[in-house]
Amino acid sequence: MDDRPEPTLVPASGASPRERMEAVLYELRRVVVGQDRLLDRVLVSLLSRGHVLLEGVPGLAKTLTLETVARVCGGHFSRIQFTPDLVPSDVVGGQVLDRDGGFSTRLGPVFANFVLADEINRAPAKVQSALLEVMAEGHASIAGETHPTPRPFFVLATQNPIESEGVYPLPEAQVDRFAMKLVVGYPSVADEEEIVRRMASDPPQPRQLLDPAQIIELQEAADTVFVDHRVRAYAVRLVNATRTPSAEGLAHLEPYLDLGGSPRASLALIRGGRALAVMRGRTYVMPEDVHSLFHDVLRHRIVLSYEALAADVRPDQVLDAIIDAIPQPDVELGSGRSAG
Numbered sequence: 281m282d283d284r285p286e287p288t289l290v291p292a293s294g295a296s297p298r299e300r301m302e303a304v305l306y307e308l309r310r311v312v313v314g315q316d317r318l319l320d321r322v323l324v325s326l327l328s329r330g331h332v333l334l335e336g337v338p339g340l341a342k343t344l345t346l347e348t349v350a351r352v353c354g355g356h357f358s359r360i361q362f363t364p365d366l367v368p369s370d371v372v373g374g375q376v377l378d379r380d381g382g383f384s385t386r387l388g389p390v391f392a393n394f395v396l397a398d399e400i401n402r403a404p405a406k407v408q409s410a411l412l413e414v415m416a417e418g419h420a421s422i423a424g425e426t427h428p429t430p431r432p433f434f435v436l437a438t439q440n441p442i443e444s445e446g447v448y449p450l451p452e453a454q455v456d457r458f459a460m461k462l463v464v465g466y467p468s469v470a471d472e473e474e475i476v477r478r479m480a481s482d483p484p485q486p487r488q489l490l491d492p493a494q495i496i497e498l499q500e501a502a503d504t505v506f507v508d509h510r511v512r513a514y515a516v517r518l519v520n521a522t523r524t525p526s527a528e529g530l531a532h533l534e535p536y537l538d539l540g541g542s543p544r545a546s547l548a549l550i551r552g553g554r555a556l557a558v559m560r561g562r563t564y565v566m567p568e569d570v571h572s573l574f575h576d577v578l579r580h581r582i583v584l585s586y587e588a589l590a591a592d593v594r595p596d597q598v599l600d601a602i603i604d605a606i607p608q609p610d611v612e613l614g615s616g617r618s619a620g
Contacts, residue, residue, distance in 0.1 A: 298561035314471030327555035330459025331435040354491040355393025362403035368410035397437035459548045461580035505554040506564040510609040515549040539583035567608035
């Protein structure tokens, strides 16, 4: 069992957004060991109404992470195991024949607050498209009727990077719908020892600290976070550098890039920055927020050229060069504020 004292439950009213999120993070860390960055980014995506693509080998607590988030946040959790024989109705739902000869609509597992799309690249393109359409639109049409997803609605999709047989890689236009792509590595030796200590006999059970209505309140609080025009310009400049690196004095990156980030990347940086500000107890976005999210938001949106692949250049290396070349703006807090 975890020897640390358990914090008191966050009250429904009176606690600040930062206090609520700190309590949630503490509770998640009682169960999920050694994945602090993953937990932080999952909560950022949740507050910014984004979705996450998670890449990692089996056994790194990907399923456990979202199950724990769902239990702590009080929402309904659904897991979809993607396989080659899956069809869109297995995800979205469809019409079923009743005993009286009529038809009724049965909603699929995607209609949940927290959806785990496990090994999304194992299903055919039409099944991937069905899920991604619901992610983008927030609803699905079944037999001519539109059914909205519950609020909040968060999808975490996983894919295994070590397998290439029997998989259907996500097209660039579809993977762009994920706000972030997170890469999960093996835990350290110390973290793995702690995992074995906690989970081998009597695993800790997460407690519910929030409910869906409170999550929506936190999302709305993130919407009100102020964004200085210089921070917006910084985010756009970073994304534009992935399209035309020579404009930022990075002409040596041109041969490595076939495609840069879309405007969705700029939006994800700002929305994620707002959520990060809420979690850090601020009512404004700092350039550091955009800086810290840059790799997670862009690594799946840039398309490397054959020359880059031949030279074994990875997306994060290109992003490192861009983030190092473009300085963060000097934003004086409280000055020149306008509607964000």
